[in-house]
Amino acid sequence: MGAENLHGIQRFDEFYLPGGDLYCLVENKLFRIHRYFFERESRFFKAQLAVPATPGSPRMGTAEDSAILLADVRSEDFAKLLWVFYNPKYSLYDASIEDWSAILELAERWGFAEVKNLAVRELEKKLEMPDIDRIVLYHKFNVDETLLIPRYAALCQREELLTVEEGLRLGMQVVIALTRTRECMR
Numbered sequence: 511m512g513a514e515n516l517h518g519i520q521r522f523d524e525f526y527l528p529g530g531d532l533y534c535l536v537e538n539k540l541f542r543i544h545r546y547f548f549e550r551e552s553r554f555f556k557a558q559l560a561v562p563a564t565p566g567s568p569r570m571g572t573a574e575d576s577a578i579l580l581a582d583v584r585s586e587d588f589a590k591l592l593w594v595f596y597n598p599k600y601s602l603y604d605a606s607i608e609d610w611s612a613i614l615e616l617a618e619r620w621g622f623a624e625v626k627n628l629a630v631r632e633l634e635k636k637l638e639m640p641d642i643d644r645i646v647l648y649h650k651f652n653v654d655e656t657l658l659i660p661r662y663a664a665l666c667q668r669e670e671l672l673t674v675e676e677g678l679r680l681g682m683q684v685v686i687a688l689t690r691t692r693e694c695m696r
Contacts, residue, residue, distance in 0.1 A: 522585060525592050532559075533577035539585040540577060547595045553621030587612040594625050603628070607636050611647055618651040630657070641665055642676050645684070666691045 522539040530542035548555035558578060563569040568576040580588065590605070590612050597603060605613075610633045617626035630653055633639065641661040648658055665672070665688055677685045 522589065525589055525596070527596075532571050533574055534571065534580055534588070535577040536580045536583050536585040536588045540574060541585075541588065541592070543592060544595075545571065551622045551624060555620060583616065584612075587616060591616045591622075591625065594628065603632055605632065607633065607639050607643075610636070614647070614651050614653075626651075626653075630654075642679060646679050649681075649684075662688065662691070 519535065519538050519540055522536075522541050526540065526542045527544070530544055532543050532545035532548060534541045534543065545555075545559060549559055555578075559571060561570055570576055571578040590609050593605075594603070594613060610629050614626060614629040614633070616622070617629055630648075633644070633647075634657065641664050645658055645661050645665075647653075648655070672680070672685060672688065680688075
């Protein structure tokens with residue numbers, strides 16, 4: 511029975527690829543993609559795909575009825591991650607801050623080190639991204655803190671103090687460090 515008829519599960523057309531040999535189920539969307547990228551790039555998927563099949567069952571991820579279930583992920587965000595591998599514009603990655611943030615989250619979660627690096631490089635090009643947003647995002651997904659030094663410096667040098675909302679988003683430890691630095695600069 512096709513997945514499009516199985517309890518509301520639908521194929522994610524853009525990433526239900528002929529020749530794909532890895533099936534993933536995200537929300538109610540079925541993806542058929544190439545396992546090569548996942549075994550090569552991701553610690554999480556490499557471990558998942560190495561698990562041998564139980565006798566009499568297909569190997570995990572090799573068919574629609576044995577698709578790898580990816581919980582706590584939106585199908586749209588998974589598609590954004592896949593876009594990195596299947597981008598038809600060869601090394602031209604034009605995406606929004608929100609898209610790169612979603613890609614960064616999944617890359618960190620599943621151990622896609624090179625995809626994470628790409629997401630950070632692309633986010634660094636987004637000059638319109640506020641310093642507070644960048645600091646919060648980079649802390650959340652364990653990005654190299656040396657990239658944050660100019661962001662911290664900008665917050666210390668700005669005329670206005672941190673707002674309560676900004677302070678809550680940054681966390682007590684960062685707020686105290688920024689406050690100390692501002693005091694020392696006086």
